[in-house]
Amino acid sequence: MLEYFFRRLLGAIPTIFIIxxxxxxxxxxxxxxxxxxxxxLAPEIQANLDAKFHLDEPVxxxxxxxxxxxxxxxxxxxxxxxxxxxxxxxxxxxxxSVQLGLSAMALALLLGSAAGILAAYRQNSKxxxxxxxxxxxxxxxxxxVMAPILILIFAIVFSFLPAGxxxxxxxxxxxxxxxxxALPQIAYIARISRGSMIEVLRSPFIRTAFSKGLPTFYILTxxxxxxxxxxxxxxxxxxxxxxxxxxxxxxxxxxxxxxxRYFVQGALNRDYTLVMGVVVFYGVFxxxxxxxxxxxxxxxxxxxxxxxxxx
Amino acid sequence: MCEGLGLxxxxxxxxxxxxxxxxxxxxxxxxxETKNMSPLTKQILQLIxxxxxxxxxxxxxxxxxxxxxxxxxxRGNGSEPQSLDPHKSxxxxxxxxxxxxxxxxxxxxPSGELVPGVASSWSVxxxxxxxxxxxxxxxxxxxxxxxxxxxxxxxxRRIVDPKTGSYYAQTLAPVLNAEDIIKGTKxxxxxxxxxxxxxxxxxxxxxxTPYFIGLLTHSSTYPVHKASVExxxxxxxxxxxxxxxxxxxxxxxxxxxxxxxxxxxxxWDNKNTKxxxxxxxxxxxxxxxxxxxxxxxxxxxxxxPISQMPWLRKNLKQxxxxxxxxxxxxxxYNVTQPPFKDNKKLRxxxxxxxxxxxxxxKILRTGELPAYSWVPPxxxxxxxxxxxxxxxxxxxxxxxxxxxxxxxxxxxxxPLSVEIRYNTSExxxxxxxxxxxMWKKHLGVKTKLHNEEWKVFLANRKTKKHTQVxxxxxxxxxxxxxxxAELLHSNHGVNDSGYSNPEYDALLAQSAKEADxxxxxxxxxxxxxxxxNDYPVIPIYYYMSKHLVKPYVGGYxxxxxxxxxxxxxxxxxx
Numbered sequence: 001m002l003e004y005f006f007r008r009l010l011g012a013i014p015t016i017f018i019i020x021x022x023x024x025x026x027x028x029x030x031x032x033x034x035x036x037x038x039x040x041l042a043p044e045i046q047a048n049l050d051a052k053f054h055l056d057e058p059v060x061x062x063x064x065x066x067x068x069x070x071x072x073x074x075x076x077x078x079x080x081x082x083x084x085x086x087x088x089x090x091x092x093x094x095x096x097s098v099q100l101g102l103s104a105m106a107l108a109l110l111l112g113s114a115a116g117i118l119a120a121y122r123q124n125s126k127x128x129x130x131x132x133x134x135x136x137x138x139x140x141x142x143x144x145v146m147a148p149i150l151i152l153i154f155a156i157v158f159s160f161l162p163a164g165x166x167x168x169x170x171x172x173x174x175x176x177x178x179x180x181x182a183l184p185q186i187a188y189i190a191r192i193s194r195g196s197m198i199e200v201l202r203s204p205f206i207r208t209a210f211s212k213g214l215p216t217f218y219i220l221t222x223x224x225x226x227x228x229x230x231x232x233x234x235x236x237x238x239x240x241x242x243x244x245x246x247x248x249x250x251x252x253x254x255x256x257x258x259x260x261r262y263f264v265q266g267a268l269n270r271d272y273t274l275v276m277g278v279v280v281f282y283g284v285f286x287x288x289x290x291x292x293x294x295x296x297x298x299x300x301x302x303x304x305x306x307x308x309x310x311x
Numbered sequence: 312m313c314e315g316l317g318l319x320x321x322x323x324x325x326x327x328x329x330x331x332x333x334x335x336x337x338x339x340x341x342x343x344e345t346k347n348m349s350p351l352t353k354q355i356l357q358l359i360x361x362x363x364x365x366x367x368x369x370x371x372x373x374x375x376x377x378x379x380x381x382x383x384x385x386r387g388n389g390s391e392p393q394s395l396d397p398h399k400s401x402x403x404x405x406x407x408x409x410x411x412x413x414x415x416x417x418x419x420x421p422s423g424e425l426v427p428g429v430a431s432s433w434s435v436x437x438x439x440x441x442x443x444x445x446x447x448x449x450x451x452x453x454x455x456x457x458x459x460x461x462x463x464x465x466x467x468r469r470i471v472d473p474k475t476g477s478y479y480a481q482t483l484a485p486v487l488n489a490e491d492i493i494k495g496t497k498x499x500x501x502x503x504x505x506x507x508x509x510x511x512x513x514x515x516x517x518x519x520t521p522y523f524i525g526l527l528t529h530s531s532t533y534p535v536h537k538a539s540v541e542x543x544x545x546x547x548x549x550x551x552x553x554x555x556x557x558x559x560x561x562x563x564x565x566x567x568x569x570x571x572x573x574x575x576x577x578x579w580d581n582k583n584t585k586x587x588x589x590x591x592x593x594x595x596x597x598x599x600x601x602x603x604x605x606x607x608x609x610x611x612x613x614x615x616p617i618s619q620m621p622w623l624r625k626n627l628k629q630x631x632x633x634x635x636x637x638x639x640x641x642x643x644y645n646v647t648q649p650p651f652k653d654n655k656k657l658r659x660x661x662x663x664x665x666x667x668x669x670x671x672x673k674i675l676r677t678g679e680l681p682a683y684s685w686v687p688p689x690x691x692x693x694x695x696x697x698x699x700x701x702x703x704x705x706x707x708x709x710x711x712x713x714x715x716x717x718x719x720x721x722x723x724x725x726p727l728s729v730e731i732r733y734n735t736s737e738x739x740x741x742x743x744x745x746x747x748x749m750w751k752k753h754l755g756v757k758t759k760l761h762n763e764e765w766k767v768f769l770a771n772r773k774t775k776k777h778t779q780v781x782x783x784x785x786x787x788x789x790x791x792x793x794x795x796a797e798l799l800h801s802n803h804g805v806n807d808s809g810y811s812n813p814e815y816d817a818l819l820a821q822s823a824k825e826a827d828x829x830x831x832x833x834x835x836x837x838x839x840x841x842x843x844n845d846y847p848v849i850p851i852y853y854y855m856s857k858h859l860v861k862p863y864v865g866g867y868x869x870x871x872x873x874x875x876x877x878x879x880x881x882x883x884x885x
Contacts, residue, residue, distance in 0.1 A: 081394070
């Protein structure tokens with residue numbers, strides 16, 4: 001297991017290098033630079049700024065500098081937010097994104113799988129149709145529509161939740177963003193777990209359990225739950241990565257200081273170091289998440305564990 | 312003795328604060344409480360109460376406003392400020408906060424008049440080229456150090472030093488040798504600024520600059536605390552390191568969430584500061600900002616989503632602040648490339664048929680004024696020049712323009728095709744579509760609309776290779792006609808039209824040397840006339856500043872520069 005883990009980690013190095021390489025050149029290909037404004041800077045000042053960030057040297061030399069810094073764990077100073085280094089910005093933004101993303105995912109997993117499993121157990125009942133209809137709505141209403149509606153209802157009409165802001169992570173400031181992020185995920189997970197549960201309930205080992213006369217609750221939780229969650233888990237890996245890295249819209253609408261906003265603002269401002277830092281960080285993060293999902297899979301599915309041992 | 316009595320000192324707790332301090336109320340109260348006293352004592356007490364009333368009203372220009380017990384203001388502030396170092400930032404969000412954290416030689420009143428800042432007074436020689444500032448002896452940094460003339464010498468040298476890499480070094484261009492220092496051809500120490508003792512500052516200019524005092528309200532001229540800058544370098548403008556000399560000090564900076572400022576007890580005019588805390592929130596999304604305002608989380612909104620205007624006019628009319636702003640929205644022609652190169656008639660025709668009234672009243676609907684000049688109205692010491700065809704009815708303008716475009720070599724047989732390029736935004740798109748339809752309808756011009764992301768757009772506009780007609784806008788850095796006139800000087804960095812007229816440049820140079828305000832105005836008007844007549848740009852409308860301000864925010868006044876210092880503001884009891 002440990003050997004497998006390290007082998008996978010080593011295999012990630014070329015992937016990360018390619019991510020760095022491609023994004024480094026891509027962002028520099030975009031027209032306009034970090035110091036382009038309405039006003040034109042005096043040539044001497046421009047030259048000094050360029051020299052400070054090595055922008056006056058050929059791109060491959062710049063790339064060399066960047067690789068050297070990054071190997072030492074230094075993402076460099078931000079071009080835009082001059083008082084901060086990129087590492088500091090990531091260290092501020094990432095925990096916020098992770099807290100929101102994981103809370104939303106946990107909520108979605110809990111509600112989604114419970115709704116899905118019950119719907120499967122009572123297949124074709126009113127409950128089943130209700131859950132499936134609502135989940136269809138949850139999937140099809142995008143979060144930039146859902147968020148303003150939630151704000152309007154809970155912050156403006158009834159005014160018992162804040163309309164936005166982070167307020168150093170106060171509980172009431174988290175509720176709406178988490179719910180907004182969780183809603184489509186609840187819907188997806190409900191649909192996935194329902195489908196999976198229906199399949200599992202029809203398999204021979206469950207029928208055996210029923211014929212043995214075991215209580216339904218016991219069968220559902222002890223025998224059916226694990227195989228039912230397999231497709232859910234494989235969905236969760238990319239979904240967690242997606243929800244943490246892709247919550248830009250929700251962060252923007254609620255004014256949350258997460259990493260997604262740095263990404264977008266950084267790209268718009270041509271803040272090369274910030275964009276690069278976030279890309280590399282995300283890259284490593286997604287690779288790690290995928291690895292964790294694969295390990296979890298092994299724990300949930302004995303067949304995979306066996307194959308992994310054989311190879 | 313009584314000078315120190317601010318309104319806050321008299322009303323320390325909530326209950327007292329809700330009392331209204333009017334003359335009659337005070338005397339009436341005293342009358343009730345002094346029934347058993349001798350007439351003399353009564354008279355003395357009445358006299359005292361009258362004094363107290365006078366003092367109270369002088370301490371606060373709005374004696375009728377009763378202050379709320381907690382003085383905390385929440386301001387929306389557009390995007391995250393780049394830096395709180397006044398020499399290393401660009402943009403309105405940074406400048407807004409810096410106005411509270413620092414103070415320059417000159418400050419502004421709530422309605423925008425120039426008032427003494429760190430300098431309590433100043434004088435200028437008869438040539439208008441040598442200023443002598445006398446600094447307040449009680450001006451202090453937020454750590455208690457005195458603010459001295461040497462601080463300004465250090466700070467101004469810092470901003471023009473190319474090594475600093477300041478975006479706004481050009482602000483000090485009127486100061487002697489500043490431009491050569493920025494170019495790197497002269498030493499930083501040659502800058503025309505000198506400390507005479509601790510509290511006198513001499514500034515020499517390269518020419519008489521009537522707007523020089525106004526320039527000193529710009530955040531790039533603010534002083535920085537030498538010891539902290541030298542100690543902390545790039546990290547000086549952070550919580551714990553930043554030492555300012557403004558009415559407020561930096562308390563918290565949570566990036567992309569908020570910046571919290573707190574009253575600076577060392578500020579020389581601290582007794583008149585009413586707010587104890589000011590929160591700034593970076594909110595790029597204007598509709599989110601509006602929602603937070605409606606939910607009562609924000610007291611002043613920095614920008615308004617135009618699409619919400621009809622609703623706002625109907626429901627929040629009293630809180631809506633729309634004020635003419637010293638700025639112009641325009642289209643530029645690229646006069647270095649065909650079809651607009653050497654074709655003035657064509658440029659004139661396209662400009663004439665744009666019905667600006669339709670654009671401002673039917674499309675924008677936010678009170679903007681149609682523009683027929685290059686310099687906006689309300690600029691100090693100036694009366695702008697307008698196109699004479701402004702007064703013509705549209706039909707006459709169209710007829711005239713049709714004739715012009717024919718002479719320019721375009722017509723039914725050879726229709727003109729042009730491109731309007733703009734940076735991606737719903738409003739720019741709307742304007743461009745309507746302009747294109749006016750050109751098509753009246754002159755048969757085929758127009759292609761081309762939108763680009765901001766930085767791409769800027770790069771293309773500057774290179775002048777791909778543009779034909781491009782959108783642009785300018786907000787004055789200082790209240791003077793020159794702030795606009797200089798933009799179209801042959802060598803100016805914002806002259807993306809590539810316009811170059813030696814006569815125009817000469818007039819600007821002459822105006823910079825002219826000490827007489829009237830003569831200078833005439834020179835600038837003459838220049839504006841030449842410029843308008845050459846048609847390198849299409850003025851479209853003059854900007855408006857748009858805010859929402861809660862009715863309980865006191866001390867807020869609309870002004871043409873849209874500067875609102877937190878030290879003037881307070882929260883009324885509500």
